[in-house]
Amino acid sequence: MLTRSVIGLSIAATLMIPMAAATEDFTPISDRILSDPAFLPLKGQIYGESSYNYGDTQSQGFNASGANLSSTSRTLNTLTQTFAFGVSDRLSINVSEAYGFSGNAKVTTATGARSTSQSGWYDPAFGLTYRLIDQKQQPFMLDVFGHYSPDAFSSSAAINGEDATVARGGAAADFGLAIARETRFFTLRGSVTANYYDSSTQQTASPQRGYANTSSYWAPTLGLQTQTRLTNRLSANVNASYTFNGSPTVSNNLPYLFHRENLGNTADVGVSLNYHLIPNRLVGSVNYNHTFRDHTNVTYPEDVALDGYHWGTTNDVGVSLRYLFQ
Numbered sequence: 394m395l396t397r398s399v400i401g402l403s404i405a406a407t408l409m410i411p412m413a414a415a416t417e418d419f420t421p422i423s424d425r426i427l428s429d430p431a432f433l434p435l436k437g438q439i440y441g442e443s444s445y446n447y448g449d450t451q452s453q454g455f456n457a458s459g460a461n462l463s464s465t466s467r468t469l470n471t472l473t474q475t476f477a478f479g480v481s482d483r484l485s486i487n488v489s490e491a492y493g494f495s496g497n498a499k500v501t502t503a504t505g506a507r508s509t510s511q512s513g514w515y516d517p518a519f520g521l522t523y524r525l526i527d528q529k530q531q532p533f534m535l536d537v538f539g540h541y542s543p544d545a546f547s548s549s550a551a552i553n554g555e556d557a558t559v560a561r562g563g564a565a566a567d568f569g570l571a572i573a574r575e576t577r578f579f580t581l582r583g584s585v586t587a588n589y590y591d592s593s594t595q596q597t598a599s600p601q602r603g604y605a606n607t608s609s610y611w612a613p614t615l616g617l618q619t620q621t622r623l624t625n626r627l628s629a630n631v632n633a634s635y636t637f638n639g640s641p642t643v644s645n646n647l648p649y650l651f652h653r654e655n656l657g658n659t660a661d662v663g664v665s666l667n668y669h670l671i672p673n674r675l676v677g678s679v680n681y682n683h684t685f686r687d688h689t690n691v692t693y694p695e696d697v698a699l700d701g702y703h704w705g706t707t708n709d710v711g712v713s714l715r716y717l718f719q
Contacts, residue, residue, distance in 0.1 A: 418577040423528040427715050428628055428667040428676045430582045430618035431534055431573035433524055434479035437719065440487075442475040444680075444713035452686070452705025462502060462701065469496035469511060469559070483524040491515040493559040509551035513558040516565070518542040528575055539568035549596040563593025563607070569614075577622070584616040588636070603646045610639030612656075626669040630678075634661045651694065657687030657704060675716050682709040 425432055427440075434440045447470055454463035470493065477487035496511030520540035528534045541564070548562025549555075569586035592609045616634040623629060638656035645651075663682035670677055684707040693699040 419579065420577050421528065421532065422575055422577055423534075424575070425673075426575075426580075426620075426622075427673050427717055428630070428669070428678065429575070429580050429620050430630065430632070431536075431571075431575055431580055433483075433522060433536070434477055434485050434717065436479045436481045438479040439718040440475075440477040440479075440485075440715070441718075442473075442713055442715045444473045444711055446471045446473070446680075446709055446711035448707055448709045450705055450707040452703055454703040455701055457697070457700040457702075463703075464501045465498065465705070467496070467498045467511075469493050483527065484521065486519075486521045488517065488519050490517045496557075496559070498557075509557055511551070511557040511559060513556065513560060514546050516542045516545045516560050528573075532574070534571075534573040534575070536571045536573075537569070538571065539566070541566045544591070544593075547596070548593065550598045552596065552598040561590070561593050562595045563609075564591040565589065566591075579622070580618075580620040582618045584614075584618070586614040586616065588612040588614060590639075590641075597645065606644045607654075608641045608643075610641045610656075612636050612638045620667075626672065628667045630663075630665045630667065632661075632663045635659070636661075652699070653692050653694075655690040655692075657689040659687070660685040663709075673717065675714065678713045678715070680709070680711045680713060683707070684709070 425435060432440075448468065450465075450467040452465045452467075453461060454465070456462055471491055472494075473489060473491040475487060475489035477485050479485050492514055494512045497508065498511060499506055499508045518540050519542075520538065522536055522538040524534060524536050526533065526535035544560075544562065544564045546558065546560035548560050549558045551557040565588070567586050567588045569584055571582055571584035573580060573582035588611065590610055590612065593607045595605045595607075597603045597605050614634055614636040616632070618630065618632040620628050620630045636659045638658055640653060640655045642651065642653050661682060661684050663680065665678045665680040667676050667678045669675070686705045686707070688702045688704045690702045691700065
């Protein structure tokens with residue numbers, strides 16, 4: 394029911410955008426609008442965001458001949474907290490942490506169904522953003538940004554009745570460039586991000602306790618974000634991104650020594666409705682995001698009979714509060 398409501402509201406807001414655009418003001422501005430995709434806290438300001446998200450992933454597994462071998466359904470609730478501090482009007486530093494809970498996974502094969510649970514802390518992320526060009530001086534904004542996530546929490550599959558974890562079992566980092574144009578009515582922001590995933594290790598449980606080691610890989614992302622300000626307090630954000638995933642190798646000590654995963658690319662589209670409960674101090678949002686996952690091909694050089702592929706989609710719905718302190 395929540396998913397349908399969020400989708401319905403989002404579609405309604407999106408349909409309103411072209412109708413409103415004909416009469417709205419596209420005069421360039423350089424305001425720091427709290428809900429805007431180009432927002433950056435000013436010197437001394439503290440920005441915070443608290444969010445809840447419910448994710449539902451459906452995927453299918455096939456052998457090399459195309460026969461359907463398995464169906465997987467996964468759900469997960471996630472709480473995320475982010476803080477950012479304006480070191481100067483151009484530079485901000487940020488930190489975020491998330492916790493996943495009440496996650497359930499059900500895998501159905503020809504021999505039956507198996508269910509497991511998932512919970513735990515994600516690895517924290519530390520980052521910074523520097524505004525190279527401000528729209529006060531030029532007709533656009535240009536930011537550079539980066540994040541680092543250390544290997545703070547171990548990764549484990551569900552073993553002996555214990556929940557699986559949510560951490561990936563390895564460090565990660567990203568850096569990128571974003572360009573934006575802000576007007577009274579509309580903001581357009583484009584970004585390119587280089588994501589790096591360091592080698593990772595997960596404790597496994599099939600057919601007995603062991604470890605899976607995944608090599609490092611790169612995954613660049615192209616992104617586009619917009620905000621349409623429908624009234625002084627109400628706005629709608631629309632975003633899209635496309636990630637070119639890599640091809641890591643995986644070494645399992647049990648039961649197979651080696652395989653390669655040619656990860657399928659992912660496409661994300663999302664919308665959110667934002668309302669300024671206190672103008673530019675407290676903003677509430679409802680959010681919806683859909684992820685398309687292309688085929689991930691898995692090959693086993695030592696036993697081609699195990700080759701196959703899988704693909705899936707994810708629907709995420711959530712709510713968030715953004716707040717700003719001087």
